[in-house]
Amino acid sequence: MAKIRSMEEFAAASGISRPTLSKYFSDPSSVRKSTRQRIETALVEHEYRPNIFAISQNRKRPMNVGILIPHLTDPYFAELVRHIEARCASMGFWAIILSSHGDPDLEERALRTLLSLKLAGAIVAPLGTRSNCDTFKALCKELPIVFLDSRIDLEVPFVGTDNRASIELLVEYLVRTGEPPCFLDMPHVNQNALERRQAFEEAARKAKFEPHVIPARTLDWNFEQIGFDVVTAYLRGSGLPSRTLLCANDRLAFGALAAAYKSGLKVGREDNADLRIAGHDDHPLSRFACPSLTTIAQDYEGLASSAFDILVGRLDGEENMPTSELLSSRLVMRDSA
Incomplete structure (x- = not known):
């Protein structure tokens, strides 16, 4: 045959x-x-x-949804994509996933790929400070999009975590249980970095302690290496400004944990510990760190579902759809702080 x-x-x-x-x-x-x-x-x-893709392309309303994230290999973004894919499948949509790999040139190429496809819409986590706004504007003219996790200065619906509330929650816990923290800043690659640093400074003033910020003078996305290098340099020098270190994200905290281990320091909540370390995000690997990482848990499923629901609402022409949705988070107390 x-x-x-x-x-x-x-x-x-x-x-x-x-x-x-x-x-x-x-x-x-x-x-x-x-x-x-x-x-x-x-x-x-x-x-x-x-060819289901070709069938969808030929429909008056295609059932393909584009998803663009900074890193496919980052379990944080992989977890978000997993939940978005599940929502797409439940509603008969096919997810097309692209990554910018932390590179603005690759992000622009991915955006142009999305423009070349016949899509219902797209959910995008932009790189942020190095993104090409003109290409994003062109994409917005062609199809509905929703920003997820991070955003740039365009009138586009956004779903993310309330960084101000989450950092304040974590600072309050660390101050209540020990020495006030210093803050390991993340590279200012997106709005999250700026918001979390500002939130730490506000929380420190509210708690009446000096907001010591350790800067990360780079725009690199290799957060683990940055955390390791920066903390190692401080430990070999004059030491950290505090015996409690709050990292702007969990990946920085992984590097800080490795630096502490290599320097022979004990990290933990015990009285005989040398250092407490906390992060932010509840990265899927945080509970497997050694010691397990105290952090702020973002609502992965809620973030993905809200972004998808807003996108579908726009496709269906629903009125009064939210233009911005900041989800709450929760404190996860583990062994590191």
Whole structure:
């Protein structure tokens, strides 16, 4: 039997009209049960697998959703994508996932790829300070988009975590249970970095202690290496400004934990510990750090669901959709602080 390569060939071989097949592949429940059974039997008999992507591209309303994130290999973003994919599948959408790999040139190329596809919309976590706003503007003119986790200065719906509230929650806990923290700043690659530093400074003033900030003078996304190098340099020099270190994200904290270990310091909540370290995000690997990392847990499922729901609401023309949604977070107390 010759291999069937197109819908037209399948229609001719099965004796089922092309419009009926299109109707079935758009929505199997839209054809009569007897017709559906006949089509499914023919699919097995002729070993035909239709190009679902091409079918979606030909629809008046495509069922493809673009997703662009900074790093596919970062478990934080992988977890967000996992939840978005699940929502897409539950609603009959196909997720097309791209990564900018922390590179603004690759981000621009990915945006142009999204522009070249026929998409229903896109959920995008922009790099931030190094993003090309003009290319983002072009994308916004072509299709509905929602910013997730980070944003740039465009009138686009945004879903993220309330950094001010989360940092204040963590600072209050660290002050209540020990020495007030100093703050390991993350590279100012996006709005989250700026918001978390400002939130720390505000929380320190509120708690009436000096807000010592350890800067990260780079725009690199290699946070673990940055955390390790910066903390190692301080430990070999005059030491950290405090015996409690609050890191702007968990990946920085992983590097700080490694630096402390290599310097022979004990990290933990015990009275005989040399240093307490806390992070932010509840990165999927945080509970497996040694010691396990005290952190702020972002609502991964809530972030993904809210971004998807806002996007679908825009596609359906719903009015009064939120333009910004900041989700709350929770403190996770583990062994490191």
